Amino acid sequence: MGRNILESSLKYASFSIIFQVLFRCITFVLNAFIVRTLGHEVLGIMNVRLLLLESTILFLSKEPLLKACLTNTKSHNWAQVINLIWLSIPIAFLLSICLVYIWLNVLSPVDDIFLEQYKWGCYSIALSCIIEQCTQSIVLVVQSFCFVKLKIILDTIYILVRTFIFVCLVMYNPYSAIGAFAIAQIISAIILGISYFVFFAWYIPNLKMHNKKEQTNSQLFDDMKDFPFRSILDFFPGMMKNENNMLNKELCVLTMSFTRQSLVKQILTEGEKYVMTISPVMTFTQQSMYDIVNNLGSLAARFIFRPIEESAYFYFTQMVQRDVPVKNQNKESISESALVLKQLCNVIISFGLVIFVFGQSYSYTLLYLYGGQNLVNNMLPVTLLKFHCFAIILLAINGVTEGFVFATMSNKQLDRYNYVMVLFSVIFLIISYVLTILLGPVGFIIANCINMLSRITHSFHYIRNMYRNSPYKPLDGLRPSWKFISVLLISSYCTKLSEGSFLRTSIFAHIFIGAIFFFLTIVVWSLDNKELLKIGYDKYKRKQLKK
Incomplete structure (x- = not known):
């Protein structure tokens, strides 16, 4: 290696x-x-x-x-x-x-x-x-x-x-x-x-x-x-x-x-697909429409969060030893891994919040551009996509934190957590089935949110206990700065106004306004994270010099 x-x-x-x-x-x-x-x-x-x-x-x-x-x-x-x-x-x-x-x-x-x-x-x-x-x-x-x-x-x-x-x-x-x-x-x-x-x-x-x-x-x-x-x-x-x-x-x-x-x-x-497959909740036609919206709503998770989660899992398995307390492990490895986890938390919560804020104003636009008027005649797909945008925040947090947990747990801890996961699974399937009957396809997304909140809570508890007697607090990365939150609130308000004013008359004007506020959001985030970007740029420069 x-x-x-x-x-x-x-x-x-x-x-x-x-x-x-x-x-x-x-x-x-x-x-x-x-x-x-x-x-x-x-x-x-x-x-x-x-x-x-x-x-x-x-x-x-x-x-x-x-x-x-x-x-x-x-x-x-x-x-x-x-x-x-x-x-x-x-x-x-x-x-x-x-x-x-x-x-x-x-x-x-x-x-x-x-x-x-x-x-x-x-x-x-x-x-x-x-x-x-x-x-x-x-x-x-x-x-x-x-x-x-x-x-x-x-x-x-x-x-x-x-x-x-x-x-x-x-x-x-x-x-x-x-x-x-x-x-x-x-x-x-x-x-x-x-x-x-x-x-x-x-x-x-x-x-x-x-x-x-x-x-x-x-x-x-x-x-x-x-x-x-x-x-x-x-x-x-x-x-x-x-x-x-x-x-x-x-x-x-x-x-x-x-x-x-x-x-x-x-x-x-794949819980929602098992529910669809095992029970006659939805027809194949309804399943296909849900699948289209589900895939569209999961773009960020598949493009960004899943590769980060897979790479983070491999990284943490090599840097943090199972069954060894933090104080007895290599200090450099533990320090670096804690810093990496904190930075990952910062990046994924920022991405998740940006997607949620802009998703509320641009779900209709995205579906219209993808499937045409037939796809948005019924407002259900738009509602589904908006709910997905909230689920993405939870999905982002859960992916990285749970990846760290699985990479560092001892065998006994993994065995104990398996029983907890069984409980989560049973509750998730029951809630999915009940909420789908009551709310339709939206029930699947709400059930997923409840499930991810439960898993995130467990991961937070494990990480805090692991670093309890150490100076490292990697979960602090999940606290965005007030500047970043402020620009997101402003962007949310202005893009909602744009949706009400321009969407029916000029969809390109609505997209242009969103692009301006998206760029402003990225600039504010970049200024807040200059050190992280500098580290990434320095690594890129060293790599280019080696070539």
């Missing part, structure tokens, strides 16, 4: 944001294409029912193993780790058998016109998930040794290939859209797996040649003399030399903790 962990984490977050922007742009264009060409029901079957099957299989089969194996990678016995990560394949296989049976025989049926394509879609999703698990050993190595650009490039190729194949097949035969979706899933999963293996089949021999030279001349191979893999076969179970047990007991225990945690987290993350 010769590469700088913080630098690599920041780089991964930056590239991930770019990737998420590209992915979401493709998704939105694709959704519009599906709705205009094929109708809402097809979009509901694919985006809610089938993608929920894929999400459930992949998350439960790989997330616990991957999180456990990413913990303290510097001291890994890689032979044991590779053996452990390959367990994701039989787990995915068993999950596929159970879940496909449920999706085909237990859940509410689809219309007869889509039935055969739907069956083929379920089988194809399961097969593509199993294929994807075959690359998890390489994905683990890619993340552990900070092959940031490789992962982003291959993920981008995966999305582009899947989209291209789907669109081509639909253009050829619009009535087989679900079948085209299934074929695209399988082919793109195969291409992704082959790409990973081909890269390391090329990289490992070239790394050997590079290490024999006295002078280094390639950033791709620098600082990788401790790379433990000497052949592409080492990525397969039982191939590396190993004098110890086949599996690491500590990692197995940690995996079990993460398994229970992942099961609960999956319910919390």
